[in-house]
Amino acid sequence: MANILLRDQEIADIGTYDVYVQHGGYEGLKKALSMSPKEVIALVKESNLRGRGGAGFSAGMKWSFVPEVEGPKYVVVNADESEPGTFKDRQILEKNTQQLIEGALICAYAIQASAIYIYVRGEFWDIGFNIEREVEKARAGGWVGEKIGGADWGCEIYVHWGAGAYICGEESAMLNSIEGKLGQPRVRPPFPAVAGLYARPTVINNVETLANVPPIIVNGAAWYKSIGTEKSPGPKIFCMSGHIAKPGNYELPLGSTFRQLIELAGGVRDGKQLKAILPSGASGPLLPATDKVLDTPLTYEDVAALGSTLGSASVIILDEDTDMVWAALKMIKFFRHESCGKCTPCREGTYWLEQRLSAIYHKTATKADVALIESVAVQMQGKSLCALGDFATSPVLSALKYWRDEFYAYVEPAKPVPATKAPARKPAAEAAAVAGD
Numbered sequence: 001m002a003n004i005l006l007r008d009q010e011i012a013d014i015g016t017y018d019v020y021v022q023h024g025g026y027e028g029l030k031k032a033l034s035m036s037p038k039e040v041i042a043l044v045k046e047s048n049l050r051g052r053g054g055a056g057f058s059a060g061m062k063w064s065f066v067p068e069v070e071g072p073k074y075v076v077v078n079a080d081e082s083e084p085g086t087f088k089d090r091q092i093l094e095k096n097t098q099q100l101i102e103g104a105l106i107c108a109y110a111i112q113a114s115a116i117y118i119y120v121r122g123e124f125w126d127i128g129f130n131i132e133r134e135v136e137k138a139r140a141g142g143w144v145g146e147k148i149g150g151a152d153w154g155c156e157i158y159v160h161w162g163a164g165a166y167i168c169g170e171e172s173a174m175l176n177s178i179e180g181k182l183g184q185p186r187v188r189p190p191f192p193a194v195a196g197l198y199a200r201p202t203v204i205n206n207v208e209t210l211a212n213v214p215p216i217i218v219n220g221a222a223w224y225k226s227i228g229t230e231k232s233p234g235p236k237i238f239c240m241s242g243h244i245a246k247p248g249n250y251e252l253p254l255g256s257t258f259r260q261l262i263e264l265a266g267g268v269r270d271g272k273q274l275k276a277i278l279p280s281g282a283s284g285p286l287l288p289a290t291d292k293v294l295d296t297p298l299t300y301e302d303v304a305a306l307g308s309t310l311g312s313a314s315v316i317i318l319d320e321d322t323d324m325v326w327a328a329l330k331m332i333k334f335f336r337h338e339s340c341g342k343c344t345p346c347r348e349g350t351y352w353l354e355q356r357l358s359a360i361y362h363k364t365a366t367k368a369d370v371a372l373i374e375s376v377a378v379q380m381q382g383k384s385l386c387a388l389g390d391f392a393t394s395p396v397l398s399a400l401k402y403w404r405d406e407f408y409a410y411v412e413p414a415k416p417v418p419a420t421k422a423p424a425r426k427p428a429a430e431a432a433a434v435a436g437d
């Protein structure tokens with residue numbers, strides 16, 4: 001089946017306005033404008049499109065929470081993409097730019113927003129300028145500005161660059177960042193749908209979520225639900241990285257398995273055995289490479305049932321040589337560095353996790369430290385203003401769940417090696433006879 005999101009793999013320059021229009025671009029927005037905003041929301045709800053930024057929340061449902069009030073409303077496109085191992089939005093932004101712009105405009109029409117803010121991570125410098133260029137081409141085509149497509153509705157699009165902070169991918173921190181405030185999460189409620197950007201009703205959606213919208217409007221909800229599974233429909237981009245032969249983005253229907261995905265990406269690098277999988281970058285729990293895991297359908301609910309999360313589907317492959325204490329420490333270092341410091345459990349918890357895990361890794365800790373990091377992680381769960389605090393517990397708790405012995409091996413005093421006598425060497429002829437030569 002042709003790609004729905006990674007269309008650049010089949011059509012050169014699909015991200016540019018003219019080529020996009022030649023291939024059916026803006027038919028979705030045209031159709032949406034012939035419908036009422038409520039009908040557009042109902043169609044997206046019916047398609048059961050689930051948010052691709054991590055939580056898998058129904059996009060149509062989120063749009064329906066926006067109250068029908070007078071005054072400005074906003075759409076914020078989450079293009080922060082900072083999760084380790086995630087690089088799918090980047091490909092859409094670079095190579096299928098117009099589909100994202102069209103999807104964001106359909107969302108804006110559905111909630112009657114007057115402006116769209118595309119928040120790109122600081123490192124997406126050139127990508128941001130590319131979006132701005134494409135926005136101007138869409139404007140020349142009549143799709144941005146006043147009276148869009150002849151309708152009595154207008155919308156502006158602004159690109160906003162972050163400064164390269166993981167926390168600004170969290171939706172309420174992102175709103176603060178756009179407002180020029182410190183990028184730290186807000187206390188909720190109120191939720192963004194009611195009081196978001198500049199305290200006005202706001203929808204925040206991930207890039208990939210919005211790129212799904214134009215084909216849904218054109219082809220309908222039944223078509224969309226024929227891809228993937230009943231509860232997790234549609235195509236998904238899986239980012240493959242780590243010890244994999246062919247790292248990169250792969251578009252597959254939701255419900256495909258880890259086994260299929262790994263095969264597609266050329267298998268484990270250098271013919272090694274698979275040891276573990278991180279299904280959602282650093283923020284979701286590690287899974288061991290069992291047959292049950294490998295054959296699990298990649299849907300939001302099936303991966304959750306395994307005790308992990310599909311998240312943004314940034315699949316990091318770890319081979320048999322991976323030291324799980326090292327891997328957990330590497331991830332904790334990331335979360336300690338990125339914790340914004342606003343709430344105590346996350347700020348202090350990530351500090352102590354890094355401190356004691358580092359001691360374990362450097363063999364200056366005791367068995368009590370293994371129990372200590374577990375206790376710290378358990379106490380952090382569900383205590384922070386945003387999910388970063390919970391994400392940070394995943395590498396520790398999941399590594400301990402499946403590979404506890406590896407932690408103990410670092411803290412147990414080395415057993416004295418019994419003195420052994422070197423085996424007597426056999427005469428060459430006798431040795432060859434034993435070997436069957």
Ligand SMILES: Cc1cc2nc3c(=O)[nH]c(=O)nc-3n(C[C@H](O)[C@H](O)[C@H](O)COP(=O)(O)O)c2cc1C
Pocket residue numbers: 050051052053054055056057078079080081082083166167168169170171172204205206207209210386387388
């Ligand atoms: C620490 C943290 C970082 C996040 N980073 C991103 C990100 O880079 N991109 C993204 O789309 N969502 C990110 N999210 C999720 C957003 O808060 C939000 O759920 C998402 O943008 C909603 O869009 P969706 O419903 O289309 O998935 C992050 C969440 C947390 C807690």
